[in-house]
Amino acid sequence: MGSSANQDNVASLATDFYSLLESFKETPFYHLLFEIFLVLTVLWLILFRKPRRIEKKLTEKEKQELIDEWQPEPLVPPVDANHPALNVRVLDGIVGKTIEIDGKKSLNFATFNFLNFVGNPRIADKAIQAVQKYGVGSCGPRGFYGTIDIHLELEERLAHFFNCEEGIIYSYGFSTVASIIPAYSKRNDILFVDEGVHYAIQKGVEASRSTVKWFRHNDISDLERLLAEQDIHDKKNPKKARTLRRFLIIEGLYMNYGDLCPLPRMVELKYQYKYRIFMDESVSFGTIGQTGRGVTEYYNIDRRKIDLISSSLEYSVGSIGGFAVGSSFVVDHQRLSAQGYCFSASLPPLLAAAAIEALNIMEEKDTTLCDTLMEKSKRLHRKLLDIKGYLIVGEDISPLKHLRLTNSQNTVARLEEIVEFAQTRGITITVARYLNDEHHLPEPSIRLILNVEMTDEELEFLCTVLQEARVKVTV
Missing domain, CATH: 3.90.1150.10 (Aspartate Aminotransferase, domain 1)
Structure with missing residues (x-):
């Protein structure tokens, strides 16, 4: 019996060894090399790696000498006394x-x-009434107990004022356009941006991580050159071109220069080179156009040809915050993607009330x-x-x-x-x-x-x- 059992064990071992050899034959060569490398690495770490050196302890005198020699860097850079x-x-x-x-x-x-709305008695009275009704602040972001009926009223009024489908408001003017741009333009998209845009737009462009092509301020020829170069590049790789989104980022009235953008020609180029237009009207809202509706009114351009218009409520309106108007399809995207809307506490109701009354005055005086x-x-x-x-x-x-x-x-x-x-x-x-x-x-x-x-x-x-x-x- 014992002899028979030993023979069975030997036969089993032989079978296992044969199976192992067969598996080695079927295993890719690079896999065997990688396993051998791992085994050799483990052996080296066990047998040949030198133990960590124990640092010599310093004496109290040596410690004090090092402390005396240390010169800390200033916490802030030097500032001119005349700053x-x-x-x-x-x-x-x-x-x-x-x-x-x-x-x-x-x-x-x-x-x-611009319109002397700061301190206007009518606007101040509406703000006081809003404080008495709603209090001074909001509960949180718009998507989390931060939406109040007066916010919806202001968004509706702004959309009606610009004759657009929908509007959206933000609680801080700077974060408005700085949140809007990265909400739409992502990595590998292309932004054509005027060099003269203000700082908030520049921060939005930077946050988008898109490919940025700057053109000289208000130089339509330079813009056409960049568009033509991109068009040639797209024709070389049409498959990639179909996935690219292109945006033109401009201001209606440039804060840093005081001049108007050449919007009519930019709209013509939009249909030739297939890009979307995002225009910030922070300065031109309430100041340009017969009724203050900005450069689209001044140039008599259909507002639907501009994909998105953003603006601040802190200039002509004399309140705080910002807004965007456009089609419902475009605006709704911001409610889930614009960081300034999703994560900031909503606009205090008193400021929304002030903005509504400012719009009332603008429409009354026509x-x-x-x-x-x-x-x-x-x-x-x-x-x-x-x-x-x-x-x-x-x-x-x-x-x-x-x-x-x-x-x-x-x-x-x-x-x-x-x-x-x-x-x-x-x-x-x-x-x-x-x-x-x-x-x-x-x-x-x-x-x-x-x-x-x-x-x-x-x-x-x-x-x-x-x-x-x-x-x-x-x-």
Whole structure:
């Protein structure tokens, strides 16, 4: 019996060995090499790897010497003592047509209060009523107990104002366009972007991680060149081209330059090269067009040809937040994809109420309010052109203009001297500020912003002060 059992064991082992040999024959060669490499690595780690060296303990004297030699780096970089953030001006009261700075009253040409809605009694009364009804804040983001009926009313009113299917509001102006762009444009998509766009748009472009093609500010020929180059590239690889999405990112009225985009030609190119147009009208909303509906109204372009219009509620409307309008298909996508909408607490109801009342006033006055603003902008433009030594940048109908010195003295320091002199004469103006990481820094300039309530006498006084400042500072 024992002999028979041993024979069976030997036969079983032989069978197993034969099976193992067969499996080795069937195994890919690269797999065998990889297993051999793993075995050799394990053997090396066990047999030949040197133990970790034990660091020598320092004496107390040696520790103290190292501490004495250590020179910590500063927590913040060195800052110029003349930096404007360290030399603040203290404002008291409402920042309206006139403001009080350091106890002295002056005319305000520095803030984006185009329609003088900041401090408007009707708007303030509606905001107070909203506080009494809703309180001062909201419960959270729009998708989580943050949607209040007045939010829906404002979105409906904005869509009606622009004659679009739907609108969506955000709780912060900067985050509006900065959230919208990456909600649609993703990695491998292509963005054609004007170099002159403001900082919030630049941050949205950066967050999208898309391929960005910058074209010279308001240079339609440069844009056509980039579009033609991309078209040639697409024809070489039509399969990839079918998956690409292309967007044109522009402003209606450029904050950093005060000029209008050449929208009619851009719309023509849209149908030739097949891209979508995203236009930010933060400055042109309420200021351009017969009724303040922006550059589409000014150029008489069908608003449906613009895929998405975004804007801030913090300029002409005099509230806080931002919005976008367009087709329902386009706008609804933001409710699940725009980070500023999904994760930020919703707009406080009092600010929504203020924005609604501002829209009421704009619609009641219909053509008179914006027509008056554009007419005064033209008059101011003509007066500024008569001043010696300044270069006026911007459209004549734009209430936002940039002033530069015509010679080599056009520096921030020299412009600051003009600003300081004007303040002593009761005129508040400011040098346009930019961050160092902006894509395309404009030349230094004084940014002038016109309030619709400014009289001809006050505009004349502004020009007189600017002329005096030019003579006094540059001589």
